[in-house]
Amino acid sequence: MPTMAIMVKAPPFHSESDFALSLIKQLVKDKHPIECLFFYGEGVYHGQSQAVALQGQHQSITDWQALIQTHSLNAIVCITAALKRGIIDTDEMQRYNKEQTNLAPGLTLGGLGQWVDAVNKADQHLIFG
Numbered sequence: 001m002p003t004m005a006i007m008v009k010a011p012p013f014h015s016e017s018d019f020a021l022s023l024i025k026q027l028v029k030d031k032h033p034i035e036c037l038f039f040y041g042e043g044v045y046h047g048q049s050q051a052v053a054l055q056g057q058h059q060s061i062t063d064w065q066a067l068i069q070t071h072s073l074n075a076i077v078c079i080t081a082a083l084k085r086g087i088i089d090t091d092e093m094q095r096y097n098k099e100q101t102n103l104a105p106g107l108t109l110g111g112l113g114q115w116v117d118a119v120n121k122a123d124q125h126l127i128f129g
Helices: 013-028 040-049 060-070 079-084 090-095 111-122
Strands: 004-008 034-039 075-078 105-112 124-128
Touching: 004 013, 004 040, 004 111, 013 034, 013 060, 013 124, 034 040, 040 060, 040 075, 040 079, 060 111, 075 079, 075 111, 079 105
Parallel strands: 004 034, 004 124, 034 075, 075 105
Antiparallel strands: none
């Protein structure tokens, strides 16, 4: 089976994000290897640990994070896009002298170079958003 590198640029609660989540669930179920799941642009909000759905909205962020943790997916949140949106890990918390992190467990901050490496290693790549 071909390996996949997947980028998600769509924000949570957007139809493309929902479609990407459904497709990735099916890929995982069918045992397709996923080299990398990379969140970029507005897609970095999927990595926010304290996101709350508004009344009447489903918990797509929670669904994404559960999928990532359950299947130990290599999930990377673009560090530049994340920092612009206030999403930080432990290293960035210390660097910017903040009191807490808000990057969800199971996800890591990384750069576009990691996305390029994943695309080069994978047989196919998909971009949503």
